[in-house]
Amino acid sequence: MEIEALAIPDVLCIRPRVFGDHRGFFMETWQAERYAAAGVPDRFVQDNHSRSARGVLRGLHYQIHQPQGKLVRVARGxxxxxxxxxRRSSPYFGRWVGATLSEDNYRMLWVPPGFAHGFLVVSEIADLLYKCTDYYAPEHERTLRWDDPAVGVEWPLPGGEAPLLSDKDQLGTTLEWAEVYP
Structure with missing residues (x-):
C-alpha cells in the first residue's frame, strides 16, 4: 500500500494494492500490523455503513468526548x-484537508481523533464504509458548520447548488463558538 500524508500530516490518504483482472479485483482493506506501522491505530471498535444520494453533505461531525478516529473508504460511488x-494545540488548528474517495480509485482516508469529519456525495449514490476507534456517543456529538467561512472548505458543489443537509447539520456551530480539543 501507499501512504500519503496530506497538508495536515496526521491525516493520511491510503492507496491499497489492488489485484484485478477480467474476473474482478481483490484488495486488503485492513491489516493491523501494516496499518499500525503507517500510523493508523490497530484498535477499532465499530464499523459503519452510510448510503447517501448525490448532493447530500453529512458533517462536519465530531465527538467532544470519546473522540473517534475514522478509517473511511467508498464501496460504491x-x-x-x-x-x-x-486540536487547539495543533499548528493546523481550524484548517481542513479533503480528498476524493471512490469505488474506482480505492483510496481510503485516515481521520485521527481530534478532527471534525464530513463528506459530500458527488455521484448518483455513494456507499461509505468506515471503521471507528471509539463508540458512537450521541450525547457528545457536535457539528461544525459545513460552510463556516473561518474554515473555508471548498466543497465541489456543482454550479454553486446548495447541498442536502440534515436538520442537525443545518444547525452546526461556527469554529469561533465550537467546543474544541485542547
Missing part, C-alpha cells in the same frame, strides 16, 4: 471527504 483539525 464517489465522495469528497473532509477533515478539519479541531
Amino acid at each position: 464517489e465522495i469528497f471527504d473532509v477533515a478539519v483539525d479541531l
Whole structure:
C-alpha cells in the first residue's frame, strides 16, 4: 500500500494494492500490523455503513468526548471527504484537508481523533464504509458548520447548488463558538 500524508500530516490518504483482472479485483482493506506501522491505530471498535444520494453533505461531525478516529473508504460511488483539525494545540488548528474517495480509485482516508469529519456525495449514490476507534456517543456529538467561512472548505458543489443537509447539520456551530480539543 501507499501512504500519503496530506497538508495536515496526521491525516493520511491510503492507496491499497489492488489485484484485478477480467474476473474482478481483490484488495486488503485492513491489516493491523501494516496499518499500525503507517500510523493508523490497530484498535477499532465499530464499523459503519452510510448510503447517501448525490448532493447530500453529512458533517462536519465530531465527538467532544470519546473522540473517534475514522478509517473511511467508498464501496460504491464517489465522495469528497473532509477533515478539519479541531486540536487547539495543533499548528493546523481550524484548517481542513479533503480528498476524493471512490469505488474506482480505492483510496481510503485516515481521520485521527481530534478532527471534525464530513463528506459530500458527488455521484448518483455513494456507499461509505468506515471503521471507528471509539463508540458512537450521541450525547457528545457536535457539528461544525459545513460552510463556516473561518474554515473555508471548498466543497465541489456543482454550479454553486446548495447541498442536502440534515436538520442537525443545518444547525452546526461556527469554529469561533465550537467546543474544541485542547
